[in-house]
Amino acid sequence: MPPLNADRAVLIAAREVLLKDPRATMAAVAEEAGMGVAGLYRRYANKQALLRAVAADNYRRFIAFAEAALSDTDDPWHAFTGFLSQVLDDGLPRLTLALRGEVVLDQGLHDLDRLAVHTTNRLLRAARGSGILRADVTRADITVLLEQIARLDVGDDVRSAGLRRRYLALVCDGLRAEAASRRLPGPPPHEGELIGRWTGDPSSA
Template sequence: MPVTTGDRAVLDAARAVLLRDPRASMSAVAREARMGVGGLYRRYANKQELFRAVCDDNLRRYIALGEAALSDGEDPWAALGEFLGHVVDDGVHQLTPCLAGTVVVDDDLAALGEQANAVTDRILRAARGSGMMRPDVSRADLTLLVEQIGSLDLGSPERTAALRRRYLSLILDGLRAGAASRRLPGPPPEDDELSARWVI
């Protein structure tokens, strides 16, 4: 369902507030959105409903970034780098630690999560198939890597964004096939380990 202009303002405000304080109140979101608390409650009956909408929007943003990277016609390794760069810049993975364990995952959210996984798998398969990417990195590895990059915050938005890109560049070098001479210790995270974070 398309997001209205009013809902977009609320969802963007909720994202900003959640990234500052995962336990933020509805009144904090209303202040950020420059609206009354009553107006916010007319749109979203409670905090769970609002956070569920933020989660839905976040997954759709992620899927759109993946689809854009796949449709650009770039070589698969460049598509992977472009995708991860946009994910880091957009901040979609920063919200995962904020929302995990607070939102009830219904069938619709679960379906969006599967779509997000499928898009990532397509990007990964292409990058591996190009011979440029080491074969022992999983989708779950990428998820946690971009979450770690997203957790970097030095106060200044410009400096933080530059450092996130710096560390993404270092990580991309580590994902290259040439870096695979050293075997990664231990197995990658299981999908069940990541999804367990969403259990309330």
């Protein structure tokens, strides 16, 4: 396996550090990345710039998983549930929760958010079109479900990951069209509530 380039190594280190402590210092990230603080500041002018880079990487990974699922046309249900498993196993919802209220969205992140929304909606349309996904499930529902499962932490990484997969499997059974004996009560979260994942303000527009 070729060695990681410095920027990739920094992003991986930052993910690990920020998942444990979103308010960790640049020095803590530099130490995890095995580099000097000055070297980190040469790449990122301040912590907010680093947080935005980590958030952007989180979005890009999410979009890549969704696009890969869209390319799997043989088994739409396997593609859809596989996408959910990849997103959860990769820690993307956990990082979103960790960064809540810490990162200030810039235009680049707003653009990535729109692309993530568009790609996920395409995946949901494909799953609905195949007749396997219940018709009243929205992208917002999926987002909230993944974040709720991602919160599960029993203090052991391996055990926590196993429990998250267990509850994702239970949730996926409830997402099947054949499980929809009645419509879901109430509306799904609105966009302001979803943006609030980042800002910490559920009234955000």
